Amino acid sequence: MKFLSVIVLSLAGTALAKGNNKAKNGTSTGATSTKAQCRQVAKLTELTTLAANQTLLDKVTKNNATRAAAIQAKASAAATQLSTLESNSTLMTACDQIFAVDAMEMACGKMARLEKLQEVVANQTELDKVTKNNATRADALKAKASADASELATMQSNTTLTAFCSVQQTMEDCKSMVKLQKEVAMAANTTELDAKFKGNQTKIADFQAKAAKAQTKLTAMTSNSTLTSMCASLKSATGASTADAAASSASSSTSANAAKSGAAGSAVQQGAALAAVLFAGCLLLL
């Protein structure tokens, strides 16, 4: 059931991602403006909620009635705009997807932070390093980790969330690999190095030393065949569904916008890619 809902979510995201391309000259098209509209919906909803809640209003304005009245006037002026946006059910459905993906991305970040904290308090070496050997701070961290433990356990037992986060992590790993590959290729290309560093041999040597480290990391990642085949599936799936992914995987450095929206991995694209990876993941398990 939970897996099903992740897939439903991602498939809905696929439709959005198709319209989420930016023209090469940076003109927004389709779902880019949908996203902007959803952000607007979120903003206006927040304003309306604030204006309707005296307790909250007092807190935010520090009991300043003048400022409270100004917020209420703004909310009242925004009401028409909000109800117009809300009357568009296509838009609202899209926004629900976008907000759900955003929320899950935030939850993944939180889960990762909580996991890191558990790891730190369980490892004296790391704990000493993080607290600079201050026992008071170490105790405070331990107390925090202990207080957060049950929230972490709840998150870790949510398979919808863990499936989503694992896909997101894989996508990040795939992106890192592409970046490392580019760095390694560039370090071997004298023409490109000379152009980038204007022939400064010190800078070139520094870059090559860094690229040697990148190569080590890349080799380790490439040796993980699960990861490489997931990246390959992801590339072909997103390449088929979005022009962005095709543009960025073709490593065209001129297409800055395509690279940006491809690399930033917009929420809806991640939703689309999620389906692709889950699908690939299922194939691998068979």
Ligand SMILES: *[C@@H]1O[C@H](CO)[C@@H](O)[C@H](O)[C@H]1NC(C)=O
């Ligand atoms: C950008 O490209 C779109 C689609 O090709 C075109 O309609 C628009 O006029 C262009 N805008 C600019 C500022 O060049």
Ligand SMILES: *[C@@H]1O[C@H](CO)[C@@H](O)[C@H](O)[C@H]1NC(C)=O
């Ligand atoms: C108003 O805001 C306060 C503070 O955030 C919250 O506790 C309360 O539930 C809100 N009241 C309503 C009716 O939403």
Ligand SMILES: *[C@@H]1O[C@H](CO)[C@@H](O)[C@H](O)[C@H]1NC(C)=O
């Ligand atoms: C309330 O806010 C207004 C507008 O920001 C400000 O001019 C006024 O001094 C504030 N009143 C108090 C009592 O802080």
Ligand SMILES: *[C@@H]1O[C@H](CO)[C@@H](O)[C@H](O)[C@H]1NC(C)=O
């Ligand atoms: C409703 O929203 C969608 C998605 O943003 C948009 O394509 C469509 O034009 C909107 N419809 C109306 C009537 O505004």
Ligand SMILES: *[C@@H]1O[C@H](CO)[C@@H](O)[C@H](O)[C@H]1NC(C)=O
């Ligand atoms: C503890 O952390 C150190 C430094 O990050 C690491 O080298 C070591 O392997 C960790 N020990 C365990 C048991 O995880």
Ligand SMILES: *[C@@H]1O[C@H](CO)[C@@H](O)[C@H](O)[C@H]1NC(C)=O
């Ligand atoms: C340890 O950390 C606490 C809390 O941050 C601080 O008050 C205290 O001065 C620190 N002790 C030392 C020895 O640095």
Ligand SMILES: *[C@@H]1O[C@H](CO)[C@@H](O)[C@H](O)[C@H]1NC(C)=O
């Ligand atoms: C699991 O996580 C998803 C996404 O964050 C959330 O919508 C859902 O309510 C969670 N389920 C449970 C049982 O907590």
Ligand SMILES: *[C@@H]1O[C@H](CO)[C@@H](O)[C@H](O)[C@H]1NC(C)=O
């Ligand atoms: C080196 O970089 C230049 C400029 O980007 C490119 O034209 C050339 O094909 C590259 N050479 C190799 C061997 O990749």
Ligand SMILES: *[C@@H]1O[C@H](CO)[C@@H](O)[C@H](O)[C@H]1NC(C)=O
């Ligand atoms: C080359 O770069 C190094 C390190 O950034 C710098 O110190 C040095 O002055 C540069 N040499 C030339 C000839 O520009």
Ligand SMILES: *[C@@H]1O[C@H](CO)[C@@H](O)[C@H](O)[C@H]1NC(C)=O
């Ligand atoms: C290989 O990659 C997969 C997918 O990202 C990951 O789950 C797994 O832990 C990796 N295996 C190793 C040995 O790092």
